[in-house]
Amino acid sequence: MKKNFIDVKDDFVSTLNRQKKLTAIVIGAVVVLVVSLFIIVPxxxxNIRSSEIKSLVSQEKLAKKASYLDFKTADQFISEKTAVTVLFSIPGGDIYD
Known part of the structure; x- marks a missing residue:
């Protein structure tokens, strides 16, 4: 005989109630995983973006015509200057091919 949604839900809830310790551990692990991903991924x-920029732009050639702008301090540098020209590039170099 087919079980309807309410019976399946009730069976699931009763299983969770019987295994409260395991349920608490699983929920705690999921919460820790999600929080750590929100902290670690950005x-x-x-760091990846910074290494991309450093590998794309040759420091020797750049020093003659312009100055290298570190990605981590770019916002502060741009807000302090009255006029800044920023060049962007598409990642593609030895590491990204």
């Missing part, structure tokens, strides 16, 4: 992306 930092990793910023």
């Amino acid at each position: 930092k990793v992306q910023a």
Whole structure:
């Protein structure tokens, strides 16, 4: 005989109630995982972006015509200057091919 949604839901809830310790551990682990991803992923992306820029732009050639703007301090640098020209590039170099 087919079980309807309410019976399945009730069975699931009763199973969770019987295994409260396991349920609490699983929920806690999921919360810790989600929070850590929200903290770690932006930092990793910023480091990757910074290394991309450093590998794309040759420091020797850039020093003759312009100055290198570090990605981490770019917002502060731009807000302090009255006029700034910023060049962006698409990632594609030795590391990204």
